[in-house]
Amino acid sequence: MDAVHEVLWRSALVSLSATAIALLLGVPLGTWLALSRLRGRRLLATFVNTGMAVPTVVVGLIVALFLWRSGPLGDLELIYTLRGMIVAQVLIATPLIAGITMAGLQALPPELPDQLRALGAGRAQLIVRLWLEARVPLLAAAMAGFGHAISEVGAATIVGGNIHGQTQVMTTSIVEQVGRGEFGEALIYAGVLLALAFAINGLLTSVQQRAASWARS
């Protein structure tokens, strides 16, 4: 079981790190898309929404081309590393988080930002308040980002290379075991992966539903 623990730990590390970075990028981007009235906003929103549907294997391919030793970012030596896998997963999760954040903030009463400004909120106070108001969809964005990151296999395989003891994660390991016909082992890994996803999403869902039911009570 030590091998499972090691791969599980690596999966959790990569996906949680990627989700955290994607939240740092996606939430401000989604907020800007929801609140800005500048030109180009709609075009960027279309790109973000398209990004939500891009296959992870395509993201993996593009990231690999950039990180490849002869690629434009080859000097960073990120190909076949956990950091490279995190970069790929950030690119996968960010559009999803930004898109859900944008939709969540746009679903708030349209007059709310002006009312908060009229009550004396500065820019930062306004944005924090809007995030708190949209906390249920923002938690959904975090869950979707994490779910996308932990479950993807295409980018992890291409960018990480599924190197045993170094970049192998739960999903790439399952693919490898199925390829070898070791279905029992693959099922164990699948069960553990599901348990990890359930634990983290269960925690976020509990926070989300407490927030939602308090507002309704």
Next chain:
Amino acid sequence: MGSVLSLSGIRHQRGGRDVLEIDRLDLAAGERLAVLGPNGAGKTTLLRLMAGLEAPTAGIVEIDGVRTVHADATLRRRIGFATQRAGLLSTSVLRNVELPLRWRGMGRSARRSVALAALRRLGVEHLADRPAPALSGGEAQRVSLARSLALEPRLLLLDEPAAGLDADARRSFLDDLAGLLADRSISVVHVSHRSDEALRLADRVAVLVEGAVRQLAEPPRVLREPADATVARLVGYENVVSGRVGSDGRVLLAGRPCGLRSDRPPCEVTVAAWATGVQLGPPGSSSLEATVEQVAAGPGRWEVVLAGDEALRAHLPLSQPPPEVGDRCAVSLDPALATLLAV
């Protein structure tokens, strides 16, 4: 007393269209100004300019002599703002009232006591721990107003705060609002499309039509001498009809004398008459006649719609037997409840 709020040379456009044009508008300390106008007249836009939420295309808005700048939170903190949607956050009632105080740097215990005092003044202290989304419309508006008043603003901007309430809740809310503002420590701008709401709190009324101030005067004057037919309809005159001053000084409706006189030379005029000033009599008692088209019981009165020489509305006391639909009757106007407007 100096001006708390001053607007000069305001021109505002939206989508390339002129939506506001106001040369000068001042609000003295403690004064209450009602802005009355139909939907789309620019009332809310005017309030947004006053609140510094939007910058005018041209012109100057000053609060206490300081020019407002879009996104200047410091200046906006002198203002309280309550709108027709309460805009409460999905947290407790108490936190809703405390939050703007926190933004002003007030300490925890001080803001708690200020917030509770404000809720008490509005009669909703018992709701302090309730989630704001669970409040009724009337409760939410009271909390919203408490949130604004807790800030002890120099200027309170009210954008139809009673618009979403039913008749009872509206009456009670406006009664309490009038009581709270009775000490005149706060200057108030109250926007409404309902004349009864706008006039009851106001020292002066600005009647806004198509982005321009058509009349700016004390409520009795606007009621007695509306500037034109549009203003007359807005302040509630039920009858605004075309007439003529004859060579003998009698005012004619549909060419027949209606009971009014004028010392103007013969000319076309608009006659504005309150429905309570339309008097009905037996046929032949006046040369202006009409047929009763509808009769309905209203609040404390019979509401009668007349068709004939001139379509008019009359309100008769409930104590009086109502006319029957189809009855023919003579019509005259009470000079005390009617006025002539230049065409």
